[in-house]
Amino acid sequence: MVHGEVWTAKELFVYPNEYIYWTIQIVMYPFMTGLVAGAFVLSSLYHVFGVKQLKEIARFSLAFSFALLPVAMMPLLLHLQFPFRGIEVMMTPHFTSAIAAFGIVFTTYGMIVAAELWFVYRKFFVETALELRKLTVRSFVQQVRYILYSVLTLGAWDISEHSLEKDERAVKMLAGLGIPVACFLHGYAGFIFGSVKANALWMTPLMPVIFICSAVVSGIALCIITYIATMEIRKAIHAWRLKNNPALPSIEELKSAELQDVTMTSRYLVMFLILAITLELLDLIFRGYTAVKSWDILRSVIYDKDFFNIFVIQYGMGNLIPFILFLMPRLTIRRAVVGTLLVLLGVFMMRWNVVIGGQAFSSSLAGFMHYHLPIWPDSLETFKEGLFGALLVAATPFVLFWLLGRIIPIFSVKNTH
């Protein structure tokens, strides 16, 4: 069977070689990079612009952005016909291709995030390593931790007031530098689509900007939801411990998912949401108004074939409802959870409608293609580019985030142990 044939159903006249070649993983790719970029922008709001209310969530979203990083390229690798040749993009980049810039942009961005994270946590590394050094007898685990933290200090043991000040300046600088790079990382994912002149739906210079705005929206949404979730879990654990040991501080003292934090962050979310919707609608109106050759088929895809996906799920459930939820007075955690989940759904559907919707019609402009997501895998191909492959990609950042949480204190609560 030809690649793509399993999940493609053709209708009317489609060129013989046309199938849906870019599938769920290519939907995951901009979705995941969007989360990376969005989480980073959120953390930068505190570090660069000094939005004090975001202090708590800023560290958290920086660490989350780092955990999301490796996952940005995972869907790409899973989608390649030759995943082991993927490194060629770094080794022999062909610079007229938008994808070729991936290696450079991605590593630059990765280095910035890693460096920023290091500066933020350097004091902690040094303190922990020094504490462990003091012990005369170290258990195996302590020994491993001692070596790990000593290595993580990178030999910079100076934690005097003066050098910590320098650290802070470095964080600020890196965060500032990171914003354009994060936007570039994601804007260029939009460019990959926007520059395909063969595809009538993709080709628009607005694509990178739309991608950045929705990226920030989804990144903030994911940070809020993960922040709330981890806080709730920590509260539950703490309550359980409190039962056994009433001497511990009460839950009230534990900095829980403060409504203040969530409310403040959701304001930024709504702001970027408005921007994203405005641009998307502008694109749609412009296409309808200019009505070039491809508009006939685009119209039947947008208003007929994909109507439910675009107008009901993406705009209705993913944009309008959360918009109302966030703007109604007296935001509650529960409402914020529902709102952010819907926003994530909306952004995911936006990616879906771009990637899959862009292949829903033939370049002959005389036929349609329908995508059937492979659910239960019966081959490596249907696993990689099916539901389970996508779930694997979606689950990985949380595993990485958990691992990261073992090494660095992502929350500022010091007295839980």
Place this chain on the structure above:
Amino acid sequence: MITRRNFCKKSLLLIGGMAVPLAALEIFNPGRLSAEKDDPAKVRWVFLVDTFKCVGCGFCVRACKLENEIPYDANVSRTWVERYVVTKDGQVHTDSPKAARDGFTSKSIDQASRGLLEIKDEDIDKAFFVPKLCNQCDNPPCVQVCPVGATYQTPDGVVLVDRTWCIGCGYCVMGCPYGVRFFHPVYKAAEKCNFCYHRISKGLKSACVEACPFGARRIGNIKDPEDPVTRIIMTERVAVLKEEYGTKPQVFYLGMSREVK
């Protein structure tokens, strides 16, 4: 005594200084200069399709599949033939069942998932066949978008794919407005028509040209003014497909109609 700082400084200066004249060796590469003095390529392959002559027998598709080892039953093909049926109500019906590998054996139009469409003979205004293949564009979008340079254009204009270097990202497949690219069912790499490069570079005709019983397909060298294909392209009214994409396609059509997609 030279200090370490000085040593580093001077060696950097030396390397930089040496790089300048060494770069000249590349800029003034004598081999390239002499090659550029005379026209670098004496050949530019082009294709001429005479749609008046095509009867939709599909011999070309079959010959291509066998010649280029595209699995016979796989639903992909380097070349294909489209049938256009324009009815009196102005509707255009198009199909290419199995890429027309077996020709058009039935009068009904294959509408894929919508099934077969029967059209009465008296409802037809006009009907014709259009063979399609890679346009070997002068400005090939597939070459532009390949992130690793696995697809490239030869000096004689043909776009080739290096199967050993293709990573299989599918960007070229997406980038082609003509839908000529696909993934090879066996080799998994991007695949396309290359005018039978292994044949034309040895002075043979491409397999589809060889197989066409009606002379609807012809290949030629546009840089040779004496070439009969060149003369037709230069003196008669020919059209190309989807010119609006700026790809500068090099497959020319005689008897093109506005319905052709």
